[in-house]
Amino acid sequence: MLRQIIKRGSSSVVLSSRIARAVPSRAALFHSSSTQYSASKTVKLTAESYPNVKRDERYATLEQSDIDYFKSILPENALIQDQDDLLFYNEDWMRKYRGQSKLTLKPKTTEQVSQILKYANERNLAVVPQGGNTGLVGGSVPVFDEIVLSLANMNKIRSLDTTSGIFKADSGVVLEVADQHLAENGYIFPLDLGAKGSCHIGGTVATNAGGLRLLRYGSLHGSVLGLEVVLANGKIVSSIDALRKDNTGYDLKQLFIGSEGTLGVITGLSILCPPRPKNFNVAFLGVESYEAVMKTFVKAKSELGEILSAFEFMDESCQELAKKHLKTAYPLEEQHPFYILIETSGSNGEHDLEKLEAFLESAFENEVIQDGVIAQDETQLKGLWNWREQIPEACQINGGVYKYDVSLPLSDLYGLVDAARERLTQAGLLGDTEDFPVIDAVGYGHVGDGNLHLNVAVRRYEKSVEKALEPFVYEWVSSKKGSISAEHGLGFQKKNYIGYTKSQPEIEMMKQLKQLYDPNAILNPYKYI
Template identity: 50%
Template sequence: MRFQRLLQMRRLATSASASATLMRAPKQTTHHSTMGTSLSVRTMAGSGAAIPELTQITDNVQRGNYATLNDADVAHFEKLLGTNHVLTEDLEGYNICFLKRIRGNSKLVLKPGNTEEVAAIMRYCNERKLAVVPQGGNTGLVGGSVPICDEIVLSLQRLNKVLSVDEVTGIAIVESGCILENFDQRARDVGLTVPLDLGAKASCHIGGNVSTNAGGVRVVRYGNLHGSVLGVEAVLANGQVLDLMSNFKKDNTGYHMKHLFIGSEGTLGVITKLSMLCPHSSKAVNVAFIGLNSFDDVLKTFVSAKRNLGEILSSCELIDERALNTALQQFKFLNAPISGFPFYMLIETSGSNGDHDEEKINQFIGDGMERGEIQDGTVTGDPGKVQEIWKIREMVPLGLIEKSFCFKYDISLPLRDFYSIVDVMRERCGSLATIVCGYGHLGDSNLHLNVSCDEFNDEIYKRVEPFVYEYTSKLKGSISAEHGIGFLKKDYLHYSKNSVAIDWMRDMKKLLDPNGILNPYKVLN
């Protein structure tokens, strides 16, 4: 329904009930409108980029005091796992990170099939002082799940089972190598949903999600994984299995040690199993895709969404014009329902009463248009169209790396300053950058800043780093909102953590991994 006609109808309405009836959307898409290289190759990101040089060489990484893999070690692991699960050839996919920024030189990939095998591997590696990097779906953006030198890759691909899903309690028990999308489908089979949704859900592992404390698009509704994960099973560096599993949200029995492993990026232990609280899936899901003229209008609309959509608000995403247009240009199958605005918001509601939710979201958009904050918008509750709109948001990150080099930054900023860094960086980079844009999770203050250029060069790199982290620190933000520290950000951790906190992090690492064999060269210097 065109909004101008809708607005006239609302003004003629003589009662609240009549107004509510007029605002109710039909069971289809509703359209509202008021307007008809000398630096490291690791810094390069792009699906078309060449295979990077070895990171140990480009970044002058001093290899730790670890043992060197030999034939006897390989023979031991073949006896333990079987030859089919010990790989010594064609390891490129395990050595190179998703963005082709990091390339290691591992000569061995191990694929254990259960916790006991993981424990046996770690026990042996600790005794031999062989460095190990745990790896899940390898979809990370900070080089946290690939080798830096010649570490053994511990692939968790075979720990892929959903062990149980209880529709009464909402608790699921799952192995860490289970693909997120498969886990979610199993939960949906009994009317539940995994409280985490990512663009990489078809390939990322739930264990990797927990190890990086991944956020995703619905933190505004379900919170982060520290609240959803009830317990974990983790194998320590010495092979000891630490059983921290729990089937209760309320369990105040001593220290909550599970939190040490959520977000520790495999540096303290290898998560092999976890229990998660899964909410019931919503009967009615609606998505609004709206256009706005200014970031000030974006903030006003966000406040309105929190106030007026309340309990059914499940996601609130921001995409600026440059980010959207780049995705549309790179992927012709995408079809944006509206165009021509500096800012776009994707707002999702999830509830149990379809008519009620449709009425609320249409009322919300209509009110925003009356105030002049929202300029154009499309609302749909049709599952197919909902997926089409979400696909636009999911393809934005890939569009930016499809045919160019891209510096990508995942930061948390105060909402009032959420977008300011994009404008500042656009001016700072000038003609050196082809695109400077921002998108992200407005609902939880997580901005994804992107700086693209035709080809990598020193000058633009020096304008970008460490300025991005300095700017974020001055605003009391976080240099990593959801992707972790990994290898790429370890030199900048001090911008978000003071020296006392970092010293305690080092002490915990030494306590749990005294030989430093677990995921070395990551998180801490």
């Protein structure tokens, strides 16, 4: 039974109950819809979609002698050459980019990665490091015929110090697997993503993923204690045994967090994991304006304090797409322009629920929120989270999606969605019929860290849509002193627009670092800068 929050009159709140609707599991939803969608169309080659991007002739072409070498250091089943099997490694999750790699390598050890990169560097063979391939900016798939270096077989949990919470593992460990292991020992991974059943922990570090609970646990720049990295020349550099306090020289690991595999390949990591909260509560609320979202956030920070672990907002348009995707009854009976998901977590369930109910009662009395429900068990909690986590997939089920992950001052956060809708309407691209490529521009994201996800749901990918949005979106963000990438990285999609956030001296320093650590530029070419 979901606990429904009902406002009666102007000054009283009643918490009552009604039957909860059955909500499919996240894994089942992801599997079924992804399978159906993956067969729905053929993805154009990136080289065809972006003919202005040319293959760099400095890179060698794969030869049989190269295959023979890789077979000498890897078992035969660790080399993938079949075209059908290669499709997974060549295409991105959004089915927007598709490379032409003829080879995927799946090493199991750091030493094997070292041998691969040393050889590739000497031969000038371009390499794309790849984790779970859940990236959203085309950063983890080839553009042309680069070798894919998959870390999927490097999936060992190395250790967990149950006193300090320091967790060490290979980079190919799936995030959900890592979190389950930690849960068994009373800890939690300080990052949660909708794709946690597929993404790798090394990939999350390489892209500096933000996730759903950055509000509570901060960014990976603060959580990661040490890394094991293989440089382009095959040299292994490790700080994986670092402790929480280490003030000796430059903090070199920070260079690789968020570098998207352009400076080195992360093969292992050490991360500080906090104690796992014993109790979670989730409330799903309806409000009448973005201003009300902001008021609710300020109030939640003040009154929920240390137990507030997530504050997500969603507009009505993205929830309409989610309804079509999930095909189940909505948690709230009435429609609202905006929705909020609040999660609290702590060690005392009775105390936490009491604080949450007091907050909701006060918010209703002050007419900040209009409607809402509270989950009463873990199944309902996951069900409410699904309405947030399934938005990215829902946005692309009708054909595709253009995704813009940005950070902005909270006062301007939703303004970008309105501006994008106006831009697409003026260009004659947004409409209700098949004649228009754009279905809608929707907004959702993490209010706690000023992160907006602008998703433009389309019936089909068209250059006219991309031209209308880029660089318009980045110019708009830059005018508000925001960042063109809050957590997804730069990849292939944003590599030409870094100047909207970084200054020229900063870009020059980044290029100098690239030249220093990867002088032959074999690591993840055509991306980043």
